[in-house]
Amino acid sequence: MKQVKQVGISLLLAFMLIMTVLPLTALGATPWAPNTAYKTGDVVTYSNNTYQCVQGHTSLNGWEPPNVPALWSKQTSAPDTQAPSAPTALASSNITTVSVKLNWTASTDNIGVVGYDIYNGTTLAGSSASASYTVTGLTANTTYSFTVKAKDAAGNVSPASAALAVLTASPVIDTQPPTAPTNVSAGTVTSTTVALTWTASTDNVGVVGYDIYSGATLVGSSVSTAYSVTGLTAHTTYTFTVKAKDAVGNVSPASAALSVLTTSPDTQAPTAPSNVTAGTITTASIALSWTASTDNVGVAGYDVYNGSALAGSTSSTSFTVSGLTANTPYTFTVKAKDAAGNISAPSASVSATTLPVSSTKYEIVGYFPSWAAYNTPAYTPANVDASKLTVINYAFLDICWNGRHGNPSTDPGNPNSATWTCQNEDGQTISVPNGSIVLGDPVTEGTGGGGGYENLKKLKQLKTTNPNLKLFASVGGWTWSNQFSNTAADPITRANFAASAVSFLRQYNFDGIDIDWEYPNNIGVPCASGQTCQRTQDKANYLLLLQTLRQELDKAGLQDNKHYYTTIASGASSSFVAEAGGTTNWISKAAQSLDWINIMTYDFYGPWDSSSNMVAPLYHDPSDPSGNTQFSVDYVVNMYLNKGVPASKLAIGEPFYGYGWKGCSAGPNGNGLYQSCSGEATGGSSGSTYDFAFLQSNGFLSKDVSGYYTIGGQGFTRYWNNTTKTPFLYNSTTQIFITYDDEQSIHLKNEYLKTKGLRGGMFWELNADSNKTLQTIVSNDLPH
Template structure:
């Protein structure tokens, strides 16, 4: 039997904490192609508004050439929130909050950072005045728009995902300890503000799924004390810059995957956090609503292109890249199913394009696992990647009930 896999009959005998959260990121920069009016708030418990940045030395954005979006801050204080487009972001937030009127379970939270905008986190976390500015700026924003909390998407403490340019500091050895201090201060301020406002302001983080992020687990356990929960980014285990095709969000181990021994699959990521002593009801497992493609993949002995050498990332995805929305993935080649990893994949033998993605069947498997483990719920990136029928959101929402 596969490690961490619980047969359905045995699972029914368990009595875990009921999984309830269905959390989706709303990418604010896609408001024209995916307006807030397209969000089905009836099937969500929370929308994470992506992304808000941090101000440092009067600027925000990332000067690294692959990003290169530095701009002046609206509020030029170190640690204050900074906006991509203050007017549009404000309009988006008001529209999202308006959805709460007919959906009382729905909450709206701002997500700070992300892959491109994590470059100022280390500086802010290391500075008591900057942390105080962040807290004041965030509370002002939550109250202004009627928001419900903040999500800190720091990628990653101690190791910046996007390379840092010369002359900048994007990571420090003490980042983890500073993150704990920051979260503790934020919790105290949010609890005090919540008493004044008669509501609870939530604090969550987007967290790495691999062993490097968790480390020995002690820091994560301590950090979790100040958080409502941790959103584990349980995806991107394989990426199209790799030479061979591979599943980017396998649920369980597959002996055929070369990185299985490294624990690059979702259930192992969850077990890392549980093993560190983080309570199950403080863990939310992330799932992807998007896929990745490789091109020029050899068919291999099974004729399905799985774990085969390829010629690089696909170039027929979104904007001519290697990312695929759900509907686009479904139009590529023939569907296959990995019974060990519990995920689908597609392969077009004629073109050699191989796609890893999530579909309704794999989401049901993940929802089952989340409930078996007594986790807080599911998070996904992101709302606009679903098809027009909202097939993935509908499946996830119904499966989590």
């Protein structure tokens, strides 16, 4: 008896084990068989697994359930065979002539309702995932019977809801016309056009447009309350009326009639331009200007003739004729024209001869900033066109002091207060005496830190494309001028500086040293606490530093059979050339130790000023309300010349960037110039700085018919200040003002330096003109 009971318990446990392994559906499933018709929801077994049919079909050999998942779904639990409950509380709303919105109380389901089918009688009208649906495409004034069924994911469908009868709305027949338009009036009237406006009509449903009549003739239609009638005859009276219309074609009574007399045709030509004069003359261009013509209606522009050939057209009273031949006489006349095409008599002629081609060779100096390698995209020596340059100033190297370099000043004017150990090109810390020149960033200049940019090595490779290219290492700059005062103050550190300069030039096959001390006796970035960055004797010590450097470079040059150059970047202000610490004519004495001086004739004005102005005016503008007559290239160059610096030792700076102000009112001329602003703009290539390439690439500037970037974009208008000879941009909507230099202003600065007999031009910076637009102008203008 005990043994039988144990067997029974064993069978029960075995049955329970089977029940836990097999899905419940398997107990009622039949084995899968070929050539059998299966419908959705059927359950079969195959190879000890259970499958549920997901698509009705007749099975074939090869269509075994594991092989056709599109037909069979492997089951791990019992199939859902329970339908949702029927939707309830079916109701209607928003009944129109062609549609009705249905709402109902959601159904419930053991697993979940996935949607609803809506029936119009026995016809499926649509499906919805929510408990509402709008039935469309119905007929007006017609009764419909709607029901709704719920469904779940397994395809179980609920019973239909209770039927809901809905009567669609009867159509509304619009027979009411709009009111007649009022206050029809004429705006601008010409010999062939009349601009009409009127007060809008009203309608019980809505006005959709207006028809405009000349007498009984329909001349046009408008959806607004304005229309310009064209194709009229001059000096003729026309009578206009306007009618409004609605969507179903109801037309209003005509407005009160308006009689308009078109003007007589404009047959009067402008007066001839007067006082035509030739201004700036170059080897290939002559700038002309004249007194404006007058006209009974208005002058639309001027045509400039070179002999009998049209040289160009302009809407202003000046024009530069370009593409001329050097050392050749030309005769010009100007004619005015109006909008009707009437042309004035020619002006009196003016003759001028282009300059002969100069045999002078000029220096073209471009600064290459090391940090441009971090730009996106990176700017590297591979981006440089060496044929357009004579010198690349690599910026910046620094001075090592007590084993470190950098500027720890926490003043807001210091863009980088970090300091570093003095390192070689591999990023290894080195021990050098105070005053020694060291790499500023071994990551970009060598292989330090794994950067691998190797700018110094790759700059040297540019000499293969331009063997005459000279490479200078520029030391200091705005941020790293903090150790110049200490270095120049002591003969030992002066000697260290000169010796390290020679070592650098020899190691990297460079040709010169450029010192960018900003500024002796007046340091730009305030000094860090506890350090000394300026002295009263700085300018006298600067002379000693330059003399020491010149002596060492000449000594090394004799040994290496080459000339090593030395230049400085100098300030464009009277304070820079002024005497200090007992010096006498220090800047002309400095020039004796230098091959030339690069004057930083830019940043005269910027968003640090409260009013908009020019970053680098060539000449002073008497209408400039700032009252500073010293802020122009011309003033600064003459100041250096008057101090005794030879013209052949001066190069002027040309900015390849600009600055932006925000919150600048339009002012009386509508262009934002010389207006109070609320601060610096922030939409440039770097904050308020707008590189010329950025202005090009981002649509601020586009090409004119001559291929120059003189057309404003992005809501900006490009203006030209004919006194300062510089362009600017202004957006009257955003009130942003941008000062910059372009092809025209750079060209005029190049012509200026040639007429003054200067050494050449220097620009900051190469990457700001990554499209090489401005570099091409400089290269073409300055023989090199």
